[in-house]
Amino acid sequence: MNKRTGIMVGAAAAAIGAAAILLPNANASTDQPAAPKTLSAHSATQLAASLKADLGDNGAGWYLDSAKGHLVMNVLSEEAAKSVTAKGAVAKVVHNSMTALKAGAKTLRDSASVPGTAWSIDPKTNKIVVLADRTVTGAKMATLNKATGGMGAGMVTVKRSQGEFKRYDGGNAGSAAGGAAGANGGQAAGGAGNAAGAGGAGDAAGGAGDAAGGGGAAGGAGGAGDAAAGGAGDAAGGAGDGAGGAGDGGQQAAGPVGGSAIFGGNARCSLGFNVTVKGAPAFLTAGHCGNDSKTWTADQGGSQPLGTVSDSQFPKTDFALVTYDDTAAKPQSAVDLGNGSTQEITKAAEAAVGMKVQRSGSTTGLHDGTVTGLDATVNYGNGDIVNGLIQTDVCAEPGDSGGAMFSDDSAVGLTSGGSGDCTAGGETFFQPVTDALKATGAEIGAGGGGAGGAGDAGGGDAAAGGAGDAAAGGAGAGDAAAGGAGAGDAGAGDAGAGDAAAGGAGAGDAGAGSAGAGDAGAGAGDAGAGAGDAGAGAQDPGAAGSGDSLN
Numbered sequence: 001m002n003k004r005t006g007i008m009v010g011a012a013a014a015a016i017g018a019a020a021i022l023l024p025n026a027n028a029s030t031d032q033p034a035a036p037k038t039l040s041a042h043s044a045t046q047l048a049a050s051l052k053a054d055l056g057d058n059g060a061g062w063y064l065d066s067a068k069g070h071l072v073m074n075v076l077s078e079e080a081a082k083s084v085t086a087k088g089a090v091a092k093v094v095h096n097s098m099t100a101l102k103a104g105a106k107t108l109r110d111s112a113s114v115p116g117t118a119w120s121i122d123p124k125t126n127k128i129v130v131l132a133d134r135t136v137t138g139a140k141m142a143t144l145n146k147a148t149g150g151m152g153a154g155m156v157t158v159k160r161s162q163g164e165f166k167r168y169d170g171g172n173a174g175s176a177a178g179g180a181a182g183a184n185g186g187q188a189a190g191g192a193g194n195a196a197g198a199g200g201a202g203d204a205a206g207g208a209g210d211a212a213g214g215g216g217a218a219g220g221a222g223g224a225g226d227a228a229a230g231g232a233g234d235a236a237g238g239a240g241d242g243a244g245g246a247g248d249g250g251q252q253a254a255g256p257v258g259g260s261a262i263f264g265g266n267a268r269c270s271l272g273f274n275v276t277v278k279g280a281p282a283f284l285t286a287g288h289c290g291n292d293s294k295t296w297t298a299d300q301g302g303s304q305p306l307g308t309v310s311d312s313q314f315p316k317t318d319f320a321l322v323t324y325d326d327t328a329a330k331p332q333s334a335v336d337l338g339n340g341s342t343q344e345i346t347k348a349a350e351a352a353v354g355m356k357v358q359r360s361g362s363t364t365g366l367h368d369g370t371v372t373g374l375d376a377t378v379n380y381g382n383g384d385i386v387n388g389l390i391q392t393d394v395c396a397e398p399g400d401s402g403g404a405m406f407s408d409d410s411a412v413g414l415t416s417g418g419s420g421d422c423t424a425g426g427e428t429f430f431q432p433v434t435d436a437l438k439a440t441g442a443e444i445g446a447g448g449g450g451a452g453g454a455g456d457a458g459g460g461d462a463a464a465g466g467a468g469d470a471a472a473g474g475a476g477a478g479d480a481a482a483g484g485a486g487a488g489d490a491g492a493g494d495a496g497a498g499d500a501a502a503g504g505a506g507a508g509d510a511g512a513g514s515a516g517a518g519d520a521g522a523g524a525g526d527a528g529a530g531a532g533d534a535g536a537g538a539q540d541p542g543a544a545g546s547g548d549s550l551n
Contacts, residue, residue: 037088038069041355041407047071048352051089055080060098061123064354065090066370074123094126096155104128104155105375112147114140115381116165118429120373120391123353125157129373131427133161133419135381163419163426165380167288170268170363170399256283256298256306257342258335258404258411259360262322263300264293270362270403272414273345273433274331275442277310281324281331284436285402286414287313288384290320311440315384318416319436320402333445335404338365348433348444349410351390357407359392359430361400361415364422369394378429380417389429395422405430411444 039047041064048062051073060074071089075081081091101121105128108119116135119128128151132144148156256262260271262285269289275282283306285296290312298304305325312320324331334342338360351357355371373391380386390413394405405413413430420426437443 034086034088036068036070036085036090039071039088040069041066041352042349042410044069044071045350045352047087047089048073051084051087054083057097057099060094060096060126061101061121062089062352063123064352066354066356072123074126096126100155101126101128102375104151105377107151108147108156109377109387112144113379113385114144115379116140117144118161118165118376118378118391118427119156120376120389122373127154128156130156130158131161131419132158133164135164161419161427162424163421165378165417165419166398167286167380167384167417168361168396168398168401168415168428169286169289169292170397170401171266255329255331257332258345258406259338259362259365260298260336261362261399262289262296262298262306262402263302264289264296267292268300268362268399269296269401270360270399270415272402272404273335273411273444274333275321275437275440275444277321277323277440277442280327281329282307282310282442283322283324283331284414284433284440284442285320285322286416286431287318287320288315288416289402290314290322296322313439315380315386317388317435317439318386318431319414319439321436321440321442335360335406336366343406344409345404345406345411345444346409347411348437349407349412350434351412351430351432355407355412357392357394357405357412359394359396359400359403359405359413359415359428361396361403363397363399364395367395367422372427376429378417386416386429386431388432388435389416390432392428392430393425394428395420395425396428397421 037047044064048071051071052059052062055073055075058076058080060076062071062073064070065072072092073084073089074092074094075084076094076097078093081093084091098121105119105121108128108130112130114132114136116133117130119130121127122129130144130148132141136144144158148158256271256274258271258273262269262271267289269285269292272284272286275284290309291314294309296306296309298306307322307324310321310323314320332342333345335345335358337343343358351371351374353371353374356368357371358366358368360366369392371390371392375387376389376391377385377387378389390405392405396403396415396418400415401417403415404411405415411433413433414436416429416431418426418428433444
């Protein structure tokens, strides 16, 4: 090897050695933080619980970015943010600690307990959000402003609610399952065509009466020709056609389930979730409903007893436990979806801000929305102040109280009250189911209860006067609004306006009392004695009196 060649080989070796040293450092400099994990609500909740424990005082709440499937953790330092990011969550450095936010909420309870107000901790804004309804004016507004002004704009935000905060129990006089729903622009059972979430006019097949054999109809399914003003009952074609398949929409409840109408004294509420207590069947509903009456039935007339209140808590919290009178009952652990099918409920889950939820109730049926706040306090007036509630943008109306809020197969909340309705929208607050279960010793589920089987609509005809009779126990489901008289009048005789199966308890949600057009009227939800029986009488047109039930 000559001298020149030796020099070249030595230089090459040196270059290779330098590259071996520099390459790992070059790679390290281009490393990026791990991308946030895409999580289900359940998985995100589990990860949040773990991170919350690890962060301790450096954590400041969390929420779900449901659009991306990410968990967002609020933290107080950049160091804490790094540990959150390393475990697959999104870190957001904020100013207010959870301790400070909870102290602020306590200040509001102590100094701004004004009827018509509500507040909750919103982790998205890292603030306490205060809502003042339309009754908060003058001296009441001055008291609220004084309390919030002392806390600073960085801690609290005050907003106005267009409605009035109220509990959502309803009177049962004049309507088997409509209550105040008819007042909403003449819409049958809570929303133009949105009765029980069924959407289709006359779509009561299996949905309106749904609980064949159990009473406690799905309530609210209304159908009743979808009597939105000007809808003219969604005559022929559309009205009954939807009913044709409604009874085929999957499993139907063998008895009352979440969202079914329940009656006690002069009150009408909704069943929340079927549970068991030491093996005995029971159900959860709202505590203010439990205070309304000691005993509850599946029908307005009281001929189909359900159970007796064994525990009722309101105010402060808002849940009641009702033990079934029939100790051998095995009601299905499910929620009525208003279209002849049910959602099985297998467990309970904590709410999280950003969680997508659905609510089923006997007035307005199925509606969905998002959790917007936690640990909410609502002042309904007259000393009725409830703490620890879940705040949402889901709508509800009188009669929906106690009804089920759920996410997939998880029980989340019991309807308490709120502001607005299902026409204009509003805010609704829910008692956490997990708290109610813990307090009562109850467990989700009541030991089974299969599909009801019957309820296939016998054609779903939309012909005036009552086509769509359900075959073999379908009980009048699918009654079209008959295309009937006047603007959407589902009036008496017009196919029974979705007469309910199973003793009818509230099916059809007549919305009696609505002004003019769209009266879903008369007898919707009539639960004639033979409701649920096949053939004749299953679809009782009902008495002509608006909202008459059981006649």
